[in-house]
Amino acid sequence: MLRTVRAWLALVWISFVRLLWSSNTWIVLLPLAGCLLYLLRRRYGAVGYSEAEFQKFSVFLMQIYVSIVLPLCVLAFSAGSISGDREDRTLLFVLVRPLARPLVLLAKVVATIPLALGLAVGSFGLFCRLAGQVGAAAYADFLPAIILTTLAYVALFHVFAVAWRHAAIVALLYSLVFELLLGHAPGIIKRVAVNYYGRAMMVAAGQADGLQPPDPQWFEPLDPIIAGWTLVGISLASLAVAAVVFARREYHDLS
Amino acid sequence: MFLAFEHVTKFYGPVIGVNDVDCRVGPGITGLLGANGAGKSTLIKLASGQLRPSLGRVTLGEHDAWSTAAKRLLGYCPDSNHFYEEMSGREFVGAMAALSGYSRRERRQRTEQALERVGMSELADRRLGGCSYGMRQRVKLAQALVHDPPILLLDEPLLGVDPRGRRELNELFSTLADEGKTILVSSHLLDELELLAERLLVIARGRLVAAGTPGQVREELEDQPLVVELVSGESRRLAALLAELPEVRAIELADDTLLVRTTHSARFFATVGELVLEHEIDISRMRLLDAGAEAIFEYLG
Numbered sequence: 001m002l003r004t005v006r007a008w009l010a011l012v013w014i015s016f017v018r019l020l021w022s023s024n025t026w027i028v029l030l031p032l033a034g035c036l037l038y039l040l041r042r043r044y045g046a047v048g049y050s051e052a053e054f055q056k057f058s059v060f061l062m063q064i065y066v067s068i069v070l071p072l073c074v075l076a077f078s079a080g081s082i083s084g085d086r087e088d089r090t091l092l093f094v095l096v097r098p099l100a101r102p103l104v105l106l107a108k109v110v111a112t113i114p115l116a117l118g119l120a121v122g123s124f125g126l127f128c129r130l131a132g133q134v135g136a137a138a139y140a141d142f143l144p145a146i147i148l149t150t151l152a153y154v155a156l157f158h159v160f161a162v163a164w165r166h167a168a169i170v171a172l173l174y175s176l177v178f179e180l181l182l183g184h185a186p187g188i189i190k191r192v193a194v195n196y197y198g199r200a201m202m203v204a205a206g207q208a209d210g211l212q213p214p215d216p217q218w219f220e221p222l223d224p225i226i227a228g229w230t231l232v233g234i235s236l237a238s239l240a241v242a243a244v245v246f247a248r249r250e251y252h253d254l255s
Numbered sequence: 256m257f258l259a260f261e262h263v264t265k266f267y268g269p270v271i272g273v274n275d276v277d278c279r280v281g282p283g284i285t286g287l288l289g290a291n292g293a294g295k296s297t298l299i300k301l302a303s304g305q306l307r308p309s310l311g312r313v314t315l316g317e318h319d320a321w322s323t324a325a326k327r328l329l330g331y332c333p334d335s336n337h338f339y340e341e342m343s344g345r346e347f348v349g350a351m352a353a354l355s356g357y358s359r360r361e362r363r364q365r366t367e368q369a370l371e372r373v374g375m376s377e378l379a380d381r382r383l384g385g386c387s388y389g390m391r392q393r394v395k396l397a398q399a400l401v402h403d404p405p406i407l408l409l410d411e412p413l414l415g416v417d418p419r420g421r422r423e424l425n426e427l428f429s430t431l432a433d434e435g436k437t438i439l440v441s442s443h444l445l446d447e448l449e450l451l452a453e454r455l456l457v458i459a460r461g462r463l464v465a466a467g468t469p470g471q472v473r474e475e476l477e478d479q480p481l482v483v484e485l486v487s488g489e490s491r492r493l494a495a496l497l498a499e500l501p502e503v504r505a506i507e508l509a510d511d512t513l514l515v516r517t518t519h520s521a522r523f524f525a526t527v528g529e530l531v532l533e534h535e536i537d538i539s540r541m542r543l544l545d546a547g548a549e550a551i552f553e554y555l556g
Contacts, residue, residue: 002356003355006356006357007356014353014354089335090337090339092333092335093338093398096305096326096329096331097326098324098327099326250307251305252267252306
């Protein structure tokens with residue numbers, strides 16, 4: 001038992017360090033830098049707090065940050081954690097060690113979370129700080145939604161990572177089709193997108209600070225508690241699916 | 256500790272990778288011989304728990320090869336040449352020891368022992384990305400030995416290693432076998448395994464076609480039919496003489512060329528030499544059309 005715990009912790013650490021120093025870390029900085037430039041140009045912080053400014057900043061966070069930038073940043077780490085090892089053919093060395101496969105997956109997920117969450121919360125915090133008073137209000141309102149959405153993406157992209165060798169490409173297509181197109185389509189179809197539940201939480205939380213609810217024809221609001229639990233459910237269900245797939249999957253291309 | 260294949264069959268969709276392989280590999284060195292694509296790698300992947308058999312069972316000791324418990328008994332040296340390239344050899348072997356669950360002190364101790372065994376102690380601080388092929392092979396071997404497993408699967412472990420290195424590694428394999436470890440070494444070169452293994456398993460087209468000591472297997476291989484091409488101005492006369500030899504199974508005659516199918520190549524060549532001298536027949540060319548191991552394995556299949 002003790003040896004298993006030690007082996008698991010070692011795998012978490014090795015995976016964390018390898019991800020941290022991988023090219024993915026630099027790649028995710030690009031969309032974040034894009035957001036930074038956009039915010040510097042808009043200069044939300046220069047005009048002080050107003051409901052109109054809060055509305056604009058919230059729309060930026062919901063339409064750009066949560067719907068596009070966040071999934072792109074998370075997929076770089078999540079999809080790369082197992083399929084990266086698979087692509088560079090080092091997963092083999094992990095799979096022939098005495099660690100149950102679900103534990104291997106859990107270690108990979110745990111190694112990814114600090115990076116993905118650190119990046120999401122860190123960049124969100126930075127953007128809010130740059131936005132001055134509207135940012136401070138947004139940070140308090142939207143942080144739980146950002147955290148839960150990030151965790152849901154981490155878990156979901158691990159399903160792609162165990163199922164497909166080039167998981168990053170699949171996750172990218174998923175982000176464009178499901179999160180960007182379907183997630184912003186009118187009607188019930190948008191419920192297939194993770195970001196819908198994050199945005200539903202943000203809309204509900206932001207109303208206290210003057211955020212106007214979007215046109216119900218385009219965005220049907222959802223109870224924030226239900227939206228939050230749905231994100232938790234997506235995370236747990238995705239982890240369970242990933243664990244089952246990974247435990248049973250034969251990888252023919254490891255050596 | 257035994258590695259056992261119990262009527263193991265593995266399908267890749269409609270393609271059969273290994274077909275009803277049934278054998279037990281015990282302590283000592285067993286060679287797994289087969290041409291490229293014969294099914295060696297599939298068998299090794301089944302034994303290392305990377306693949307599950309479609310039919311039958313693969314066990315390491317009491318445990319199913321796919322299980323986590325079996326992995327404790329297994330040291331695996333893959334044929335692929337991929338590592339955590341950013342690490343040094345010492346760091347990599349240490350990481351593999353950590354993944355086996357050892358404490359920091361044990362890890363350090365075992366890493367040094369494993370590197371010492373493969374002769375890499377002095378050079379192990381080099382980054383793996385900058386190591387030669389032979390050094391990488393040794394590091395790969397060290398990670399397989401680091402947890403002192405009773406069963407070792409070595410997939411083409413001598414590939415790319417210089418002659419001196421081969422000698423050293425062969426000595427190491429013999430020492431490990433003397434310690435009672437069960438070692439399965441795969442190769443596509445009979446000569447390489449003949450020097451090393453006490454027992455050989457020959458696989459062709461997914462089937463286990465021969466098993467025994469190297470001597471027995473070589474005899475079996477030599478008894479397989481081979482085709483010899485002879486070119487002579489007196490081909491009809493030569494064909495008549497060859498037809499009388501017991502080891503000749505069939506002769507095809509086309510102008511000056513004879514294609515002779517023989518069952519024992521070594522004896523055949525000796526006899527042909529004697530006939531040529533005795534009957535003063537001029538032979539302008541004599542060659543074995545399929546002398547390569549692959550052709551031999553084709554026949555065995």
